[in-house]
Amino acid sequence: MRRGEGRCSQFDVRASGGREPQDFACPKQIIVIANAVPRLFIPAALWRARDAERDLLLTTAQAAGIILAKELRLEFRTRELLTATVIFALVVVVLFSFAFDPTAAESRRYGPGLLWIAFLFAGSLMLNPSFAREQNNETLDALRMAPISSFAILLGKILANFIFMSLAELVLVPVFAVLYNLSLAGIVWRLILVLVLGTWGLTVTGTVFSAVSAHARMRELLLPLLLLPLLTPLLIAAVESTSALFAEQPALDRTWLAFLAGFDIVFLTASWLLCDHLLAE
Amino acid sequence: MKARFTITALVALLIFCAGYAALFIAPDEATMHAIQRIFYFHVACWNAMFCAFFVAFYASVAYLVTGKRKWDALGVSGVEVGVICCTIGLVTGPLWARPVWGIWWTWDAKLTSTFILWLLFIAYLLLRGLIEDPEKKASLSAIFAIFASLDIPLVYLANRLWRTQHPQPVIAGGQGSGLDPTMSKVLLLCLFAVFCVMLLVLIDRYRLEQLRNECAELKFEIESQGIDAFDGAATPALQKGGQ
Numbered sequence: 001m002r003r004g005e006g007r008c009s010q011f012d013v014r015a016s017g018g019r020e021p022q023d024f025a026c027p028k029q030i031i032v033i034a035n036a037v038p039r040l041f042i043p044a045a046l047w048r049a050r051d052a053e054r055d056l057l058l059t060t061a062q063a064a065g066i067i068l069a070k071e072l073r074l075e076f077r078t079r080e081l082l083t084a085t086v087i088f089a090l091v092v093v094v095l096f097s098f099a100f101d102p103t104a105a106e107s108r109r110y111g112p113g114l115l116w117i118a119f120l121f122a123g124s125l126m127l128n129p130s131f132a133r134e135q136n137n138e139t140l141d142a143l144r145m146a147p148i149s150s151f152a153i154l155l156g157k158i159l160a161n162f163i164f165m166s167l168a169e170l171v172l173v174p175v176f177a178v179l180y181n182l183s184l185a186g187i188v189w190r191l192i193l194v195l196v197l198g199t200w201g202l203t204v205t206g207t208v209f210s211a212v213s214a215h216a217r218m219r220e221l222l223l224p225l226l227l228l229p230l231l232t233p234l235l236i237a238a239v240e241s242t243s244a245l246f247a248e249q250p251a252l253d254r255t256w257l258a259f260l261a262g263f264d265i266v267f268l269t270a271s272w273l274l275c276d277h278l279l280a281e
Numbered sequence: 282m283k284a285r286f287t288i289t290a291l292v293a294l295l296i297f298c299a300g301y302a303a304l305f306i307a308p309d310e311a312t313m314h315a316i317q318r319i320f321y322f323h324v325a326c327w328n329a330m331f332c333a334f335f336v337a338f339y340a341s342v343a344y345l346v347t348g349k350r351k352w353d354a355l356g357v358s359g360v361e362v363g364v365i366c367c368t369i370g371l372v373t374g375p376l377w378a379r380p381v382w383g384i385w386w387t388w389d390a391k392l393t394s395t396f397i398l399w400l401l402f403i404a405y406l407l408l409r410g411l412i413e414d415p416e417k418k419a420s421l422s423a424i425f426a427i428f429a430s431l432d433i434p435l436v437y438l439a440n441r442l443w444r445t446q447h448p449q450p451v452i453a454g455g456q457g458s459g460l461d462p463t464m465s466k467v468l469l470l471c472l473f474a475v476f477c478v479m480l481l482v483l484i485d486r487y488r489l490e491q492l493r494n495e496c497a498e499l500k501f502e503i504e505s506q507g508i509d510a511f512d513g514a515a516t517p518a519l520q521k522g523g524q
Contacts, residue, residue: 208428212421216411226408226425229400230432232393233439240443255442263435270431277345277420 060155063148067156068163075164081126085168089122093176107180112242115176116235120202123165124224127206130157131214141281150279151272154207158271161203169195187245190252194245197260198238204267205230211278234263292477299325299467299474307467319377321468325475326370327395333363333479334402338430341423353419354490356426357409360402362483366475367399390440397436401429415497 075081096114100106134140143153173191177184184191209226213219241256271278303321310317337359344352374392375385386392405425412418460468 205428209425212408212425215414215417215421216408217413218411222408222411225404229397229404230428232397233432233435236439236443259439259442266431266435267428270428274345274424274427278424280420 060149060152063146063152064155064159067143067153068159071157071160072163075160081129082164082167085122085126085164086171088125089118089168089172090175092118092121093172093179097179102180104181108182108246109243111176111180111182112246113239115173115242116198116238118172119165119169119199120228120231120235121224122168123199123202123206124227125220126164126168127161127203127210127227128213128220128223130161130207130210132210132219135214140279144279144281149275151275153279154211154271154275158203158207161207162200165199165203166196169199182246187250190250191242191245193252194238194241194257194260197257197264198234201234201260201264201267202231204264204271205234208267208271208274208278234260237263289481292474292481295474296478299471302467302470307464308461313381316377316380319373321471322475323370323373323377324468325471326366326373328472329475329479330363330366330370332476333359333366333483334398334430335359336483337363337402337426341426341430344419344423345427350419350494351491353423354494355487356423357406358483358486358490360405360426361486362479364399364402364406365482366479367395367402371395371399390437390443393440394433394437398429398433401432405429415494 093114096118100110102110131140134143144150173195174184176182206223206227209223209230213223213226216222237256237259241253241260244251244253244256299321303318307318307321309315337356340352340356340359343349344356378387379385405422408425409418409422412421
C-alpha cells in the first residue's frame with residue numbers, strides 16, 4: 001500500500017472505486033440528497049454540534065452515498081453484471097415454458113412463482129461479485145481505512161445492488177408479461193410495491209452473504225447455498241402477494257405485504273448490528 | 282478419564298431404560314398401536330435439537346461479543362449435534378407418517394421449516410469447511426448462525442400462514458388434549474435420556490474442537506519457527522545464486 005493512502009479524506013473513498021470522479025454525472029446529486037437525509041432525523045442543535053467533527057467523520061448517509069456512487073460508476077462503465085443478470089433470468093423464464101408448456105390459466109397460476117424463482121437465482125448470481133471484486137486489489141482494506149462506519153460501506157453496496165436488481169426487473173417484468181400473456185394494466189403500482197419490498201429483502205441478505213462468501217473457496221457455488229434456504233420465507237410471501245395481483249380479481253394481500261416488510265426490517269437490523277464483525281479484518 | 286467412562290456408561294444405561302420403557306411399559310395407543318411408540322424418540326430428538334441449536338445460537342452471539350475461541354468451538358459443536366438430531370427426527374418422521382397419514386412427506390409448516398432448518402445448518406457446516414483463515418471462519422460462521430436462527434421463526438410463520446397438516450400441540454394444546462399418565466412419564470424419561478445423550482456428545486465434540494484448535498496453534502508455531510530457521514540458512518545461498 002502506498003504512503004498516504006490511509007489518510008482520512010473524502011477523496012480516498014472515491015479513489016478506491018475508479019479513476020476520475022467526473023466521468024459519471026450521478027454522484028454529485030446522490031451526495032447532495034444523502035447529505036439532506038440525516039437532517040430530517042437529527043435535531044438542529046445536535047446537528048450544529050456535530051458540524052465541527054463532520055470534516056473528519058463523514059456521516060453514514062453521506063459515506064453510503066459515496067460508496068453507492070462508486071458502485072454505480074463501476075457498473076455503468078461496463079454494464080456486464082446487469083446484462084448477464086437480465087439474460088440469465090430470461091433464460092430461466094424461457095426454459096420454464098419448454099419444461100411445462102403452460103396454458104393461459106396455468107401461467108397465471110405458476111407465473112408469479114416462476115418470476116420470483118428467476119429473480120432469486122439471478123440475484124444470488126449477481127450479488128456474488130459485490131464483495132468478491134473488492135478482493136482482487138484488496139480495495140476493501142482501503143474502504144475499511146476510511147473514517148466511515150462499516151454500515152456505510154454495507155449500505156452503499158446494498159443500495160447499489162438494489163438499483164441493479166430493480167433495473168433488471170424493470171426489463172424482465174414486461175418481457176415476462178408478454179411471453180406469458182399476463183396483463184399488467186391496472187396493477188402496475190401495486191406490483192411495484194411488492195417488487196420493491198421483495199427485492200430489498202433479497203439485496204440486504206444477499207449483500208451480507210456476498211461479504212461472507214467472498215472469503216471462502218468456491219464462493220460462486222456457496223452464495224446460493226447460503227442464501228436460497230434463508231430466502232424461503234421471502235419467496236413464499238413475494239409469490240403469494242404477486243399471485244394475488246395476477247388473479248382474476250387483482251387484490252393487494254396486506255398480510256403478505258406486512259410479512260415482506262417484517263422480513264426486510266429484521267434482516268436490515270441484523271445487518272446493522274453485525275456489520276462491524278462482517279467487515280472486520 | 283475414569284469419570285468420563287462412568288458418565289458415558291450411565292447415559293448408555295439411561296437410554297437403554299428409556300428404550301425399554303417406550304417399547305414395553307408405555308400403554309398401546311388406541312388408533313395407531315405399536316407404530317405410535319416411535320413418538321417417544323421422535324419428540325425427544327426435536328427437543329434435543331432445539332437445545333443444541335439454542336446452544337449454537339448463544340455461543341455464536343457470545344463469540345461475536347467476546348471474541349474468545351472457546352465460544353466458536355461450542356458453536357460448531359452445537360450445530361453438528363443439532364444437525365444429527367435433526368436428521369434423526371427427519372428420518373423417524375416419515376417412518377411414522379407413512380402408516381398413519383398414508384404419506385411419507387407433506388409440505389406442511391412444521392415439516393417444511395425443519396427441512397429448511399436442516400439445510401441452513403448443513404450450509405453452515407459447508408461454509409466452515411470452505412473458509413481457510415480460522416479467525417474469519419469463526420466470525421463469519423457465527424454471523425451466518427445468527428442469521429439462520431433469526432430466519433427460522435420467519436420460515437415457520439410463513440409456512441403457518443400458507444398451509445399446515447402436522448397435528449396441533451397434543452400435550453399442552455388446551456381442551457381435549459393430554460396424554461395418558463404412564464405415557465407422559467415415559468415421554469419425560471425419553472426426553473431426559475435423549476437430552477443427556479445429546480449433551481454428552483456435545484461436550485465430547487466441544488473437547489475435540491478445543492484440542493484441534495490447540496493442535497493447529499502448536500503446528501503453526503512449529504512451522505513459523507521452522508521457516509525462520511530455513512530463511513536464515515537459505516538467504517546466503519539465494520544471494521549467491523542471484524549474483
